[in-house]
Amino acid sequence: MRHVHIHVTGIVQGVGMRPFVYREAMAHGICGWVLNAGDGVHIEAHAPADALDAFVAALSEHAPAAARVEYVEVVDLAANGWDAANEQGFRIVASQDQTAHTTLVSPDIATCNDCLRELFDPADRRYHYPFINCTNCGPRFTIIRSLPYDRAATSMDCFPMCPRCAAEYADPLDRRFHAQPDACFDCGPHITWREAVNGDACGNSSATPAVGTTREASDAIIERCVELLASGGIVAIKGLGGFHLACDAANEQAVAELRRRKRRSNKPLAVMVRSLADAGRLCHIDDAERELLAGSIRPIVLLRRRAVCESNGGSPDAFALAPSVAHDLPELGVMLPYTPLQHLLLAAAEACGMHALVMTSGNLSEEPIETDDDLAWEHLVAAGIADALLGNDRAILSRYDDSVVRVVDGAIMPVRRARGYAPQPLPLPALDGAPSCVLACGPQQKATIALAREGTNGEAPCFVSQHIGDVENGGTFDAWNAARTRLEDLFDLAPAALACDVHPSYLSGQWAREQARKCNLPLVEVQHHHAHIASVMAEAIAAGQLTTDARVLGIAFDGTGAGADGTIWGGEFLVASLGGFERAAHLRTWALPGGAASVRDARRNAFALLSELGLLEHPGAARLLDSLDEQTRSVTATMIERGINSPRTSSMGRLFDAAAAILGICDKATYEGEPAIELEAAAWRALDNEIARFPDDNAGYFASGPSWLDGPYVLDQKALFEALLGGIEAGASADRLALDFHVAVARSSARIASEICVHEGIDTVALSGGVFMNRLLLQLLTRELKSMGLTVLVPHSVPVNDGCIAYGQAAVARTRLAQVAPQ
Amino acid sequence: MSHSVTDSTVLLGHGSGGQMMKRIIDEVFLDAFGSPELLEGNDAGVATLPASGRIAMSTDSFVVSPQFFPGGNIGRLAVCGTVNDVATSGANVRYLSCGFILEEGYPMDKLHQIVQTMAETAHEAGVSIITGDTKVVERGGADGVYINTAGVGEVPAGVALSGANCRPGDVILVSGTLGDHGIAIMSQREGLAFSSTIESDAAPLNHLIADVLSAAPDTRCFRDPTRGGLASTLNEFAQASGVAMEVDEDAVPVRPGVQAACEMLGYDVLQVANEGKMVAVVPAEQADAALSAMRAARYGENAAIIGRVLPLESGARPAVRVRTGWGSTRILDMLVGEQLPRIC
Numbered sequence A: 001m002r003h004v005h006i007h008v009t010g011i012v013q014g015v016g017m018r019p020f021v022y023r024e025a026m027a028h029g030i031c032g033w034v035l036n037a038g039d040g041v042h043i044e045a046h047a048p049a050d051a052l053d054a055f056v057a058a059l060s061e062h063a064p065a066a067a068r069v070e071y072v073e074v075v076d077l078a079a080n081g082w083d084a085a086n087e088q089g090f091r092i093v094a095s096q097d098q099t100a101h102t103t104l105v106s107p108d109i110a111t112c113n114d115c116l117r118e119l120f121d122p123a124d125r126r127y128h129y130p131f132i133n134c135t136n137c138g139p140r141f142t143i144i145r146s147l148p149y150d151r152a153a154t155s156m157d158c159f160p161m162c163p164r165c166a167a168e169y170a171d172p173l174d175r176r177f178h179a180q181p182d183a184c185f186d187c188g189p190h191i192t193w194r195e196a197v198n199g200d201a202c203g204n205s206s207a208t209p210a211v212g213t214t215r216e217a218s219d220a221i222i223e224r225c226v227e228l229l230a231s232g233g234i235v236a237i238k239g240l241g242g243f244h245l246a247c248d249a250a251n252e253q254a255v256a257e258l259r260r261r262k263r264r265s266n267k268p269l270a271v272m273v274r275s276l277a278d279a280g281r282l283c284h285i286d287d288a289e290r291e292l293l294a295g296s297i298r299p300i301v302l303l304r305r306r307a308v309c310e311s312n313g314g315s316p317d318a319f320a321l322a323p324s325v326a327h328d329l330p331e332l333g334v335m336l337p338y339t340p341l342q343h344l345l346l347a348a349a350e351a352c353g354m355h356a357l358v359m360t361s362g363n364l365s366e367e368p369i370e371t372d373d374d375l376a377w378e379h380l381v382a383a384g385i386a387d388a389l390l391g392n393d394r395a396i397l398s399r400y401d402d403s404v405v406r407v408v409d410g411a412i413m414p415v416r417r418a419r420g421y422a423p424q425p426l427p428l429p430a431l432d433g434a435p436s437c438v439l440a441c442g443p444q445q446k447a448t449i450a451l452a453r454e455g456t457n458g459e460a461p462c463f464v465s466q467h468i469g470d471v472e473n474g475g476t477f478d479a480w481n482a483a484r485t486r487l488e489d490l491f492d493l494a495p496a497a498l499a500c501d502v503h504p505s506y507l508s509g510q511w512a513r514e515q516a517r518k519c520n521l522p523l524v525e526v527q528h529h530h531a532h533i534a535s536v537m538a539e540a541i542a543a544g545q546l547t548t549d550a551r552v553l554g555i556a557f558d559g560t561g562a563g564a565d566g567t568i569w570g571g572e573f574l575v576a577s578l579g580g581f582e583r584a585a586h587l588r589t590w591a592l593p594g595g596a597a598s599v600r601d602a603r604r605n606a607f608a609l610l611s612e613l614g615l616l617e618h619p620g621a622a623r624l625l626d627s628l629d630e631q632t633r634s635v636t637a638t639m640i641e642r643g644i645n646s647p648r649t650s651s652m653g654r655l656f657d658a659a660a661a662i663l664g665i666c667d668k669a670t671y672e673g674e675p676a677i678e679l680e681a682a683a684w685r686a687l688d689n690e691i692a693r694f695p696d697d698n699a700g701y702f703a704s705g706p707s708w709l710d711g712p713y714v715l716d717q718k719a720l721f722e723a724l725l726g727g728i729e730a731g732a733s734a735d736r737l738a739l740d741f742h743v744a745v746a747r748s749s750a751r752i753a754s755e756i757c758v759h760e761g762i763d764t765v766a767l768s769g770g771v772f773m774n775r776l777l778l779q780l781l782t783r784e785l786k787s788m789g790l791t792v793l794v795p796h797s798v799p800v801n802d803g804c805i806a807y808g809q810a811a812v813a814r815t816r817l818a819q820v821a822p823q
Numbered sequence B: 001m002s003h004s005v006t007d008s009t010v011l012l013g014h015g016s017g018g019q020m021m022k023r024i025i026d027e028v029f030l031d032a033f034g035s036p037e038l039l040e041g042n043d044a045g046v047a048t049l050p051a052s053g054r055i056a057m058s059t060d061s062f063v064v065s066p067q068f069f070p071g072g073n074i075g076r077l078a079v080c081g082t083v084n085d086v087a088t089s090g091a092n093v094r095y096l097s098c099g100f101i102l103e104e105g106y107p108m109d110k111l112h113q114i115v116q117t118m119a120e121t122a123h124e125a126g127v128s129i130i131t132g133d134t135k136v137v138e139r140g141g142a143d144g145v146y147i148n149t150a151g152v153g154e155v156p157a158g159v160a161l162s163g164a165n166c167r168p169g170d171v172i173l174v175s176g177t178l179g180d181h182g183i184a185i186m187s188q189r190e191g192l193a194f195s196s197t198i199e200s201d202a203a204p205l206n207h208l209i210a211d212v213l214s215a216a217p218d219t220r221c222f223r224d225p226t227r228g229g230l231a232s233t234l235n236e237f238a239q240a241s242g243v244a245m246e247v248d249e250d251a252v253p254v255r256p257g258v259q260a261a262c263e264m265l266g267y268d269v270l271q272v273a274n275e276g277k278m279v280a281v282v283p284a285e286q287a288d289a290a291l292s293a294m295r296a297a298r299y300g301e302n303a304a305i306i307g308r309v310l311p312l313e314s315g316a317r318p319a320v321r322v323r324t325g326w327g328s329t330r331i332l333d334m335l336v337g338e339q340l341p342r343i344c
């Protein structure tokens, strides 16, 4: 007989681990107990040696689907330490809190098939219960107050279980054994309904909401909600990590009204459809996309639209979407229901002939999504954005946006990493001398934060928060603070060093500098584009594709980042390692009159670029100049000439904006990146409609300086824009020129990259930066680079946009601090 | 005044301490300023101490380029700037000193104009210029005219205004439209061709402050939002008082021409300099009285209540937020050097 202690770490909580352990113990005839603690699952087992070995092997081999067992540590205890006479059988003991909060919590999981079956089974006692779940599915991170994950430490603590639920919860052989959010109509949370009367939300705000305490009442609420949606109404609906604003995606009037009320004029909206089949009626779906859409995470997946590709209606069973859902963009954000309530809603909507609902984040423009019913009423309904509120009495303790992903060349590329992904740790290389815990404060926009702690087994886990947003906004800055303290508390981590962006006025950086001074902690300021490239490198190192000390050529094509020379970078070729970089090449700089003012009005950016290139007089620029009034032209010219609030930039994002404005494709950005996004859409149109293949001919590559040995290469975009203007003058279609522009940027960039790689003896290129959200450019450039024999790295666990910055900062800061630490 | 200018430009000799210096003092400065204290011709102007026993004092140097701009000139700025600084303490501003640093070759008639404006502005403010100084530097050693002024005022008994006095619940007022001065100067200096002419707002606000103080005696503090604009002023208040502040963007008075210019230039109007505006923080129950007093006063017709003081949430740092027209908020920071855009 052996008597052992087993410690299991990884994602082992909220995934049905203990019932699984119990069943395995039963199957192998093991005596003992299992418990959840802050640092994982602990087991004590007493059994013959053979049985024990089989049991231990099963722990990692047959673990539940949602679990991720990282480490099983077995320590022998004295065999006589087991009171065999009195301790027979196997039991699950109450959770223990321990100081080491190092275990991993499962993210929220979409409703499983077993629960779905019950949800729609009239004979089941949870028929139509909007909060049905089991150990294989349901809310997790959004309801956790503290670790270990136990009902008392969640927002389910105020719902005492009824006898029937309690019995399931206590039965080791039940699917709901220790399912912390287990509940039913009798004992659990209920949906609530409040409606603005005659459009007057304020007058009705004191009205007691309808509460779905019974199946009939609950069904009535859903019926009323769908009725309102079918009549063109807008409803704020509480989801897992926050509110959505929903409307009928086929009703142009409703969608336009939602846009008007939310002050979101052009930014594309995501839709929710009931099934993969329905998604297939809107978009092309490949296997990887199918898996993402219907998997347990259920992010918004950006898919290639059918309606656009197959103009004139497409296939007969295609759904018509309201044009203003995503205008003419080639991609559409689609998701499938992931909560029981969403399944009920979509089923009821279908019965009313609605096949797709717009499900956009429920927030005031620029602010974080609402999570609290009363505040949502105030900010969304009373403020006149939604007509009604479908809430519930289960509190959301952590705000989570929907994650957004896309598949490029068969592999996932995150666009927004939130629900279902964060804060699962991403690996960083373990380094001798690195601080015990680094807090990376992230950028200003698309902010995330990262906490990297020292690890075991050659890897250091880096907890990257969910997408937080633009911290310039008051509410988002609060959310940034909340996410930071939550990560620190939950994982019991106290930062020993800090990292932030070099930008002098990012709020996250200001906080970091102040905190470093106050607490006397080392602070590493990381250049924005180095962080971009480092995030890709860190991921590749963890995947064994690069060594820890590798050098790569990083191509950072981005919107804006503070450079090391006082200009704004964004079209950068960096010879980079994790610890440092050298700027090997960059775009020729030009002035950005008014800074952000020229980001909003791309025509002024274009004017400044052409002025820099000496091309304002070109006949092809006439349309652009005509679109600007006399005062704007004159003031802009003076600002450039005298350098008034006109920082110089080498940003590729701004170069795309300028091209969009020159081609007349998009003049102003009503949301971030709009001109560049429209430029890409135009290029796809050219591919779809005109030539259906990548063109081989094109004029106007970048010219580069004579030698870059004396300093960085300067890529001169003059020839490119001369060709563009020449095309306009010759009457070429804007779509075609947009495509040519993409090809020229890709080819020129690849050529310069290969020159640098040859000279530096580098064979790997890492791509990051918001400009690579452009799928066409990403594919073209990747293809070019690969054809030159170079290995191309793109990120698969963090976004290419600024969502990667905190992770990259953590990687750089750890490396630098390890380098300076006394060995 | 008479234009008995003997010399047409400023010469090095005007700073010599001799005949020429006496001439410029007599013909240019005494003629314009002519207070009894000054006319006594002593090295120091002697004035009577106030009964309250407390004085307020402030000094400022003015190096603005160009010296003449729509709405005023450097002389008006030099008087208003110091008068307003002293007045923010709640003091009755009484005396000014002024020191001139002149560049050799500066046109004498322009100097006359500047000095004349100073005299008029001092008269309007009800203050006496009681001592002064003149230096002349070689060509290129200065940009035309630099002026330093210092001001003294008596603080009435019981008045103790301070930026550290703001309390949650207090109300923030501003005495008029923001951004006029900064945009006027920049347009003039850089030759920006805005379709509407924007004028500087430079004005002495000591009477306005006195009126507000008598209508709202528990006023916490005043400050003139000069360089750094409203953003700096409110952040200073918030930090000194350990509170948060919220400004309603739509309530902030801004001239359409200034708004349009700021949009074009990429400036936040809340960070642009003013020279004739006063920010006041008053207890909520006296806000209406303070607003009426401001609006009734000269230069206060566009006064408005623009925000409020909020408690600081635990752990948060003192900060100023702007609530936009549609309910979202943004953090209003102090300007950090030359602005680098933050948006991607």
Ligand SMILES: [Fe+3]
Binding pocket: A528, A532, A558, A559, A560, A561, A769, A770, A801, A802, B344
């Ligand atoms: Fe970036």
Ligand SMILES: [Mg+2]
Binding pocket: B060, B081, B082, B085, B226
């Ligand atoms: Mg001053």
Ligand SMILES: [Zn+2]
Binding pocket: A111, A112, A113, A114, A115, A116, A132, A133, A134, A135, A136, A137, A138
């Ligand atoms: Zn389930």
Ligand SMILES: [Zn+2]
Binding pocket: A161, A162, A163, A164, A165, A166, A183, A184, A185, A186, A187, A188
């Ligand atoms: Zn129950």
